[in-house]
Amino acid sequence: MFTHIFIYRFKCLIRDKQLVFWTLLFPILLGTFFYMAFSNLNNEETFQPIDAAVVNDSAYQHDTQFKSVMENVSKGKDRLFHLKVASNREEAEKWLKKDKIKGFFTSGEVIKLTVKDTGISQSIMKSFADQYRTSSSMVTSIVKENPKALQNGLLNDLGNHRTYVKEVTGGSAEPNNVLNYFYSLIAMACLYGSFWGMKEVTDIQADITDRAARVNMAPVHKLKAFLAGSCAALVILFVEILILLAYLRFGLNISFGNRAGFVVLTALVGSVLGVSFGAFISALVKKGEGLKIALLMVATMAGSFLSGMMFMNMKYLIAAYVPPLAWLNPVNLLTDAFYALYYYDSLHRYALNLGMMFLFIIFFCTGTYLIVRRRKYASI
Amino acid sequence: MPVFKLCMKIFLKNWLSISLYVAIFLAIAIMISMSTMSEQNKSSSFSQEKAKVALISEEKTPLTEGFRQELAKSSDFVKLPDRTEALQDALFFRNVTYILRIPKGFTEDVLNGGSMQMEKTVVPNSTENAYVDINVEQYWNMARIYAKHEPKASEQQVVKQLKKNLSGSTPVTIKAHERAQTANSFSMYYFNFLAYTLSAVLIMGISTVMIVFNKRDLSRRNFCSPMRARSINTQLILANLLFAAISWAILVAFCFLLDSKSFATQNILFFIMNSAIFTACISSLSYLIGNLLKNLNAMSAVCNVLTLGPCFISGVFVPQEFLNSTVLKIASFTPTYWYVQANAKIATLTHFEWSDLEAIFYSMVIVLGFAIAFFALSLVIGKRKRLIN
Numbered sequence: 001m002f003t004h005i006f007i008y009r010f011k012c013l014i015r016d017k018q019l020v021f022w023t024l025l026f027p028i029l030l031g032t033f034f035y036m037a038f039s040n041l042n043n044e045e046t047f048q049p050i051d052a053a054v055v056n057d058s059a060y061q062h063d064t065q066f067k068s069v070m071e072n073v074s075k076g077k078d079r080l081f082h083l084k085v086a087s088n089r090e091e092a093e094k095w096l097k098k099d100k101i102k103g104f105f106t107s108g109e110v111i112k113l114t115v116k117d118t119g120i121s122q123s124i125m126k127s128f129a130d131q132y133r134t135s136s137s138m139v140t141s142i143v144k145e146n147p148k149a150l151q152n153g154l155l156n157d158l159g160n161h162r163t164y165v166k167e168v169t170g171g172s173a174e175p176n177n178v179l180n181y182f183y184s185l186i187a188m189a190c191l192y193g194s195f196w197g198m199k200e201v202t203d204i205q206a207d208i209t210d211r212a213a214r215v216n217m218a219p220v221h222k223l224k225a226f227l228a229g230s231c232a233a234l235v236i237l238f239v240e241i242l243i244l245l246a247y248l249r250f251g252l253n254i255s256f257g258n259r260a261g262f263v264v265l266t267a268l269v270g271s272v273l274g275v276s277f278g279a280f281i282s283a284l285v286k287k288g289e290g291l292k293i294a295l296l297m298v299a300t301m302a303g304s305f306l307s308g309m310m311f312m313n314m315k316y317l318i319a320a321y322v323p324p325l326a327w328l329n330p331v332n333l334l335t336d337a338f339y340a341l342y343y344y345d346s347l348h349r350y351a352l353n354l355g356m357m358f359l360f361i362i363f364f365c366t367g368t369y370l371i372v373r374r375r376k377y378a379s380i
Numbered sequence: 381m382p383v384f385k386l387c388m389k390i391f392l393k394n395w396l397s398i399s400l401y402v403a404i405f406l407a408i409a410i411m412i413s414m415s416t417m418s419e420q421n422k423s424s425s426f427s428q429e430k431a432k433v434a435l436i437s438e439e440k441t442p443l444t445e446g447f448r449q450e451l452a453k454s455s456d457f458v459k460l461p462d463r464t465e466a467l468q469d470a471l472f473f474r475n476v477t478y479i480l481r482i483p484k485g486f487t488e489d490v491l492n493g494g495s496m497q498m499e500k501t502v503v504p505n506s507t508e509n510a511y512v513d514i515n516v517e518q519y520w521n522m523a524r525i526y527a528k529h530e531p532k533a534s535e536q537q538v539v540k541q542l543k544k545n546l547s548g549s550t551p552v553t554i555k556a557h558e559r560a561q562t563a564n565s566f567s568m569y570y571f572n573f574l575a576y577t578l579s580a581v582l583i584m585g586i587s588t589v590m591i592v593f594n595k596r597d598l599s600r601r602n603f604c605s606p607m608r609a610r611s612i613n614t615q616l617i618l619a620n621l622l623f624a625a626i627s628w629a630i631l632v633a634f635c636f637l638l639d640s641k642s643f644a645t646q647n648i649l650f651f652i653m654n655s656a657i658f659t660a661c662i663s664s665l666s667y668l669i670g671n672l673l674k675n676l677n678a679m680s681a682v683c684n685v686l687t688l689g690p691c692f693i694s695g696v697f698v699p700q701e702f703l704n705s706t707v708l709k710i711a712s713f714t715p716t717y718w719y720v721q722a723n724a725k726i727a728t729l730t731h732f733e734w735s736d737l738e739a740i741f742y743s744m745v746i747v748l749g750f751a752i753a754f755f756a757l758s759l760v761i762g763k764r765k766r767l768i769n
Contacts, residue, residue, distance in 0.1 A: 018677050037693060041698070041702055115553070123511060126552055127515055129550035134518065134522070137544075154529055170479075170501045171468055312473065316475060349465065
């Protein structure tokens with residue numbers, strides 16, 4: 001009997017094209033839009049050699065030291081500047097006006113910088129000029145104190161730049177913040193799955209739909225009918241989420257870290273969470289379907305917003321200033337689980353998220369059971 | 381005009397849900413515009429950009445303190461708890477871009493010419509990383525040189541010397557170019573975001589009415605009325621245009637309330653003109669959708685895809701300069717792209733001669749072309765439908 005109900009519920013659900021659209025196609029489309037809009041954001045952050053110019057006047061030609069330093073930082077793979085040499089000031093200004101360069105240096109008693117805007121590239125240029133000026137001021141003050149320093153290889157030491165910082169990675173994964181958008185998208189898709197759960201509960205409450213009235217007539221234990229139906233809903237949602245995951249991973253090349261098994265497990269738990277959430281809300285709200293849909297929609301959207309789907313830093317702000325809200329938001333739990341899997345080497349935080357989700361699932365399921373059980377309809 | 385009146389009735393009956401839409405999207409528009417604008421607020425004098433740095437020092441020596449002070453010139457220090465996950469979180473969400481850890485015994489090692497290194501955790505290859513590196517490396521390299529060539533100087537003296545050397549800064553001239561008042565203003569972001577708000581509100585509102593009229597029995601009833609199809613259509617279009625005009629006026633009025641300063645400029649006229657043309661375009665698109673779709677559920681799906689999609693790829697949510705060229709090429713097949721293009725150009729207008737305006741009018745004409753195309757298409761489809769019915 002269980003299989004029978006399961007199969008027919010499955011057929012019944014999968015024919016609801018609208019639900020399939022919202023739970024499968026819509027997240028895929030949104031993921032595609034995300035990909036198109038955000039794929040370049042990380043490149044924007046990457047350091048590119050700055051387009052800078054220097055005015056090649058007589059002062060610059062005589063200032064051999066500055067000249068050689070400029071040439072030094074403008075060659076090689078890790079160069080700081082993409083240097084252009086302007087034959088005179090007018091030319092440099094023309095380039096600046098046309099946005100061909102970010103700024104230009106002029107040599108003289110002090111090095112001067114001319115820019116058009118304030119920004120990080122301009123600040124780097126200024127820091128560079130500051131550094132040059134500071135080094136010469138240091139040489140002057142050392143020589144004043146200790147004239148022999150020059151013979152002792154002061155200039156040599158100056159040129160012999162030593163690196164005092166080494167890069168250590170925080171974890172095995174890169175801090176690619178765009179990923180959070182995709183993680184919260186999957187979380188949203190799981191919670192959209194609550195519509196399946198809602199449909200299940202609606203279809204066993206005889207006072208709400210005709211179909212439920214018919215089902216209630218049948219000599220089948222209600223819990224059995226409900227469980228079989230919920231399983232069908234869960235299977236559909238889980239497969240949908242897997243399709244979405246596969247599309248993101250292999251179609252759009254979104255990274256999920258190396259622990260594929262855990263990612264699939266998270267998808268499964270997320271699906272259960274979605275279905276049980278929908279069932280619970282649907283059982284709790286006695287009024288019409290419109291209100292139920294609106295509630296699920298608002299809850300999912302608000303949850304997604306708070307976990308950073310529209311504005312990424314939201315997730316961090318919530319975690320920093322209102323931590324309880326982060327733990328009580330199912331969308332955030334799911335997002336954070338994916339994030340923890342990708343970003344952390346330890347599974348501690350992931351386990352916490354998963355545990356919290358289990359608590360939610362138990363709460364929703366018990367709630368639904370207590371509300372739906374033993375409901376009799378004397379007349380409808 | 382019975383059809384017109386009926387349309388008004390339908391609008392009035394749905395006014396709550398429609399005004400809810402207007403209110404929600406308005407709130408989002410205002411929030412987003414505000415948050416983007418504050419980042420862009422730039423003064424006219426040069427101020428050094430500050431990187432967000434977390435400095436964790438395992439020792440406290442005069443040199444590390446001096447270093448902290450010098451680094452503060454180019455960085456904002458962010459206080460973070462020294463736990464791996466907290467640090468990693470902050471880096472992921474760009475609350476800091478550079479985490480620097482000074483190990484114990486580092487100062488002494490530098491002064492003795494040793495090879496100990498500090499540890500940094502950064503967003504790999506980022507610009508801010510390069511920026512902070514310059515300043516960090518310099519300080520310690522100088523300390524090393526002082527220690528070598530003035531061996532008698534105490535640590536405090538070195539710090540003092542360094543402070544003296546590092547004070548003063550390179551003179552920077554800002555070539556003050558003419559900057560339009562509306563550049564990067566609230567108005568610019570608001571009008572950009574209007575593309576999303578207007579699309580959502582108009583497609584929802586207009587299709588709601590159209591779907592009522594397209595109900596099979598109702599449309600059959602209308603066909604056998606003694607009114608000419610042309611008259612019915614004209615009234616429908618008029619009613620929809622009125623709705624569009626009112627929504628547009630409300631949305632523009634809010635911009636006036638929130639950023640009245642920009643309203644004193646000439647640029648705003650072009651913003652308004654541009655958005656009016658866009659409104660016309662989206663109205664005819666909504667009319668087309670209304671003619672094509674039969675039920676409300678399908679409509680909300682179509683509405684979502686058609687409003688979100690073009691907005692994502694044409695630079696409403698993420699500015700066009702951050703999008704890659706292929707995406708922009710695809711986007712140029714949507715009116716939203718041209719609307720945003722025109723907006724960006726209008727915002728930076730300082731002269732209002734034909735040569736400056738040409739590109740703007742070009743974009744506007746394209747949007748107008750889209751409007752006419754959608755409109756013609758919906759007339760053809762409407763006609764076909766009538767014949768089939």
